[in-house]
Amino acid sequence: MASLSLDPHHPTEHDAFLVAAAPSQSSQVGEGKMFINAFDKTADLDVLDHPIPNFIYYMRKVIIMAKSILEKATEQLCRTLFLDRITIVDLGCSSGPNALSVVSQVLDIISKLDERQSKEEERTLPEIQFILNDLPSNDFNSVFQSLEEFNKKIKEERGNLLVPYYVAAASGSFHGRLFPSSTVQFFYCSTSLHWLSQAPRELGSAEAISQNRGNIYFTRTSPPWIVKAYREQFRRDFSTFLESRFEELSVGGGALLIFPGREGEDEDGDIFNHISELFSDSLNAMAEEGIISKAKLDAFNMPFYSPLLEEVKSIILNESSFDIEQAHLLSYKWLDATKLDILRDGKMIANGFRAWNESLFAHHFGDAILDELFERFAERVSRGILEEKLTNCTVSNIIIELKKNTPP
Ligand SMILES: C[S@@+](CC[C@H](N)C(=O)[O-])C[C@H]1O[C@@H](n2cnc3c(N)ncnc32)[C@H](O)[C@@H]1O
Numbered sequence: 323m324a325s326l327s328l329d330p331h332h333p334t335e336h337d338a339f340l341v342a343a344a345p346s347q348s349s350q351v352g353e354g355k356m357f358i359n360a361f362d363k364t365a366d367l368d369v370l371d372h373p374i375p376n377f378i379y380y381m382r383k384v385i386i387m388a389k390s391i392l393e394k395a396t397e398q399l400c401r402t403l404f405l406d407r408i409t410i411v412d413l414g415c416s417s418g419p420n421a422l423s424v425v426s427q428v429l430d431i432i433s434k435l436d437e438r439q440s441k442e443e444e445r446t447l448p449e450i451q452f453i454l455n456d457l458p459s460n461d462f463n464s465v466f467q468s469l470e471e472f473n474k475k476i477k478e479e480r481g482n483l484l485v486p487y488y489v490a491a492a493s494g495s496f497h498g499r500l501f502p503s504s505t506v507q508f509f510y511c512s513t514s515l516h517w518l519s520q521a522p523r524e525l526g527s528a529e530a531i532s533q534n535r536g537n538i539y540f541t542r543t544s545p546p547w548i549v550k551a552y553r554e555q556f557r558r559d560f561s562t563f564l565e566s567r568f569e570e571l572s573v574g575g576g577a578l579l580i581f582p583g584r585e586g587e588d589e590d591g592d593i594f595n596h597i598s599e600l601f602s603d604s605l606n607a608m609a610e611e612g613i614i615s616k617a618k619l620d621a622f623n624m625p626f627y628s629p630l631l632e633e634v635k636s637i638i639l640n641e642s643s644f645d646i647e648q649a650h651l652l653s654y655k656w657l658d659a660t661k662l663d664i665l666r667d668g669k670m671i672a673n674g675f676r677a678w679n680e681s682l683f684a685h686h687f688g689d690a691i692l693d694e695l696f697e698r699f700a701e702r703v704s705r706g707i708l709e710e711k712l713t714n715c716t717v718s719n720i721i722i723e724l725k726k727n728t729p730p
Contacts, residue, residue, distance in 0.1 A: 387652060388512065388580050389427060391723050395576055396431045399507055400447055403574050407449040408507040413496045414514025415454040417461035418677075422472050424510050425452045425489060433480045450487040455500060458493040459681065465491070495519065497559050501570040509567055509577040516581045519559050521623035522551035531620045536606045539598035539624045556627040560637050568643035571726045576647070582628040583651055583720035593715040594628055597675065600706055604698040605687075613694070614687055622686050631720055644724040653718040668704025672696050 399408055412424040432447055454465060469489060477484065494500050496511070497519040524530055525548065533545050540549045567577060584592055609619045631651045638644055676696045684692060706712040 387719070388578060388721055391578055391648070391721065392424075392427055392510065393431050395508065395578060395723060396428055397435060399574075399576075400432065400435060403448075403507065405448050405507070407451060409451040409453060409505060410508045410510065411453045411455055411492070411501070411506050413455045413509055413511035414517070415456050415460070415465070416514075417456070417464050420512075421454065421465045422468065422489075424512075425454075425487070426472070426476070428452070429476055429480065429484065429487060432485050447485045449485060452487060452489045453501075453506075454489065454491045455496060456491075456493060457495060460493065462491050462493065496566070497562055499566045499569065503569050504572040506567075506570045507572055507575045509571070509575075509579075511577070512580040514581065515560070515563070515579055516626055516628050518552075518555050518625040518627055519562075520555070521625045522555040524551040525623045526621065535620070536602055537598075538602050538605065538619075538622055539595070539626065541595055541599050541602070552627045553629070553633065556629055556633070557637055560629075560634070561641050564638065564641045564643055568726060573726065573728050575726045577644070577724045579720070579722045579724065581720055583634070583718045584628050584630055585651065585653055585716060585718050586630065592628070593712070593717050594626070596706065596712055596715055597671075597703075598624060600702040601675070601699055603702055604695055607698060608691065608695065614691055618687060625682075628718070629720070634720055634722065638722075638724070643727050645727055647723040647725050648721075649723075650721045651718055652721060653716050655713075655716060664704045664707050668702075668707060669700045671703045672700035675699070 410424070410428060415421050415424070428450065432450070435447060454462070456462070466489075492500055496514070525534065530548065530551075534540070534548050537544060540552055571577070582594065605614065605619050605622075608614045609616045631649060635646060635649055638646055673696070676692070680692065683695070687695070703712065
């Protein structure tokens, strides 16, 4: 069984992330709070040192944290499946600086394996087929344009210790089938599974509009049935996701899933609730001034949900296609109040949020209002920092390693 590389005895100054590790069904991996120590590159440490909150940095942090799990899983694939080639899929790869990050990490891991293995045994490592997946609207062209430079750099860094690898893309939604049966050995999915296939349909009802008026997500003031509607939508989507991946994985295959979660039902310390409230405020102010239509605002709900770890585990257990190798909730304080510059960082957070969600808002409200919307939002974020509403928030991520369940 794979386990997280945790070193509670030798925490470094970068180990600021307390891991609230939930025991998996099959093990007691690190109950309670402990330190995670999974960083090994100067560049990575540089990212972790960055004082400014920024969604790209936030995503990179998560990727780095998951690296040790990926390392063990890759090693297991190479050593136990005895295949000539393995297929690894990155679901929701995006097109920014992180788009080839999984390819780079796996090649890094395999080079080290190759180095060790060439000393120990003669068996050659498998060729790797990487498949990058995202929605059809993703800028796959830019990813492939960056591939040439990427390949050159990798060759320079790894030299002979490089297995043959190929990168392809598959566009389409992971909320359904993407690949033929039993053709994939490993799925990686980082910071994408919180995107629902759609906002819950119930939110379009007159009752929902009147009871959740002005909100684009559930907030501290939303009635419980609105939260339940989101939870149910996530349950349906995640179940379909698991069914699809089960069909596509070959025997012995697995998955590493990383996505935003919540520490508990109390929405007070949840960053996404606060951010969506500030964003709703900006939209409401513009609706009051007649810049956007109130009906359009009423009709908009974020297709997003950050579940509790327990919810996720219970869906996996009910669906019964996978064994949970390990399951963790990683939480850390989102902002370092001592390093903040209120105006600059309000803008930066707003820009990060824009990069993450721009196409969604543009599609619903139109491009023309975006600059003003995000300026208003930046002001509100700065105020939120000043009033210490945001500085006390926690960001949590769920990290789950799954193994395809094979009947005896
Ligand atoms: C925040 S980015 C994460 C990028 C990258 N995986 C990382 O960790 O940095 C989320 C990505 O998920 C993609 N996405 C959202 N819903 C999806 C779906 N149903 N199927 C495939 N990709 C999806 C988005 O288009 C976006 O590129």
